[in-house]
Amino acid sequence: MRARFFRRHALLAGALLASLAQGPAAWAQQGAQAQSQAPRQAASPIYGVTIPPGYRKWEMIAPAEEAAPLAELRVVLGNPVAIKAIENSTLPYPDGTILVKLAYKRKQSDDFAPATVPGQPTTVQVMVKDSRRYASTGGWGYGRFINGVPADEAQHQTCFACHASKVKDRDYVFTRFAP
Secondary structure (H helix, E strand, O other): OHHHHHHHHHHHHHHHHHHHHHHHHHHHHHHHHHHHHOOOOOOOOOOOOOOOOOHHHOEEEEEEEEOOOOOEEEEEEEOHHHHHHHHOOOOOOOOOOEEEEEEEEEEEOOOOOOOEEEEEEEEEEEEEEOOOOOHHHOOEEEEEEEOOEEOOHHHHHOHHHHHHHHHHHHOOOOOOOOO
């Protein structure tokens, strides 16, 4: 049994050494192959925005409540670029800023009647700052997702118009930092 253990680990060590001998270029190629085999996430129409990986671990920028007819609770998260810009009151936001809004139907708490809690999720909304790619929309690309699937093109056509009509002076961003 002991001999089998050492033989098995020697084989693993040999495979590891062979991999190391291939060098960084081979590792990059292997990573690209693994990434290309991963399922592609659907992108929003018009803008090509996707839901960013790992966004649920980003910092909260602010909560919000939307009145009827939507009757939603919302929270906006930001990637590190967004957080740094908000902390430093940087306008316009730098390229690479990503904001994600999570929206939920409001629900009365089953455990504590005076409390309102998140109910059924409604959308994940994403804003990506890339001043070259999205030059015609103030530097921002938009994505609206329902159950992980992009909303239709008609819904995406309303994004920039709404932001431009109400918050152009704040680089098209509604959200303000909640200290």
